[in-house]
Amino acid sequence: GMLMIGSAGPNVGKTELACAVIKKFSRNRDIVGIKITTIQAKDGQCPRGGQGCGVCASLEGDFSVTQETDSDSEKDTSRLLAAGAADVFWLRVLQTQIQEGITALLDVIGPDAVIVCESNSLRQVVEPGLFLMVKSGNSKTWKSSAKQVRKFADRIVVSDGSGFDFDIDRLKLADGKWSLPVATSEPDKHLGPLAEATAIIMAGGDSHRMGIDKSMLPIKTAHKTNPRPIVEVICEQLRGSFDQILISANEVEKLAFLGFET
Known part of the structure; x- marks a missing residue:
């Protein structure tokens, strides 16, 4: 902190x-x-x-x-x-x-x-x-x-x-x-201020090989007791480092718990 x-x-x-x-x-x-x-x-x-x-x-x-x-x-x-x-x-x-x-x-x-x-x-x-x-x-x-x-x-x-x-x-x-969120370019006197940086998570859907939605795979992290969906952990790690986070998914309603706009 x-x-x-x-x-x-x-x-x-x-x-x-x-x-x-x-x-x-x-x-x-x-x-x-x-x-x-x-x-x-x-x-x-x-x-x-x-x-x-x-x-x-x-x-x-x-x-x-x-x-x-x-x-x-x-x-x-x-x-x-x-x-x-x-x-x-x-x-x-x-x-x-x-x-x-x-x-x-x-x-x-x-x-x-x-x-x-x-x-x-x-x-x-x-x-x-x-x-x-x-x-x-x-x-x-x-x-x-x-x-x-x-x-x-x-x-x-x-x-x-x-x-x-x-x-x-x-x-x-x-x-x-x-x-300090990363920027897509350095400031330029001709181009103006730094451009916003966006992270895109390709959440996809059910895996034919695994038979489940890979974005919902539960994983454990050091500071949480219970396992959480991997997509939630990834979003947590990206927040604060990018101006915007976008998620591409087949079933948007599955990810409603993340609190993102749809």
Whole structure:
């Protein structure tokens, strides 16, 4: 249930994108916001390249979790809360202990939480449901932590300072899981926006060889106790990855339980 957002560098719009996502999806369910600040060493260089803010020097132990309660300040965590997040947490953690830190935080949040998280370094130890990275259209520079994880990005989002080359409406959240439906083509300045992607299931009918409708073959899955028709399992796996799912079948009424329009 985690959407992770990284960035190529500072001030490229990572928090703006996170806030936009939270604002859209928090209307229908609780979203937890997380900001992670990774510290190389307590007495080392500030991760933002400055000094004197106290973030690194004030860290006691290997990590610290703070819950944001103020939605009126300009802090990134405050902005996430103001955008509609039910809870927002700030994890400050030593680079070498990031696994320990995120494990402790996730224990607090709970396993079923839907999360929007800002971090690059976390991608090295956690595989989220979706990983987006934001970069400036005016810069080709990637900071070290971004270079290490950009190969894992599901989508590189480009910011021009006022908006993104990314339609947030393409994001899907179903059953607590984030996904980004595949597109049939890349955006083109002449052809317009991405085309919608459709999956077609050829459900057919009774098999002469098997003597039964193959689409109704019962199969077991890891997260369900009772066997289910294979067509139901396939539809479940495709939802969220495609804009539209079509089913071709000889007997439409047999598949009415799926809830598709006919």
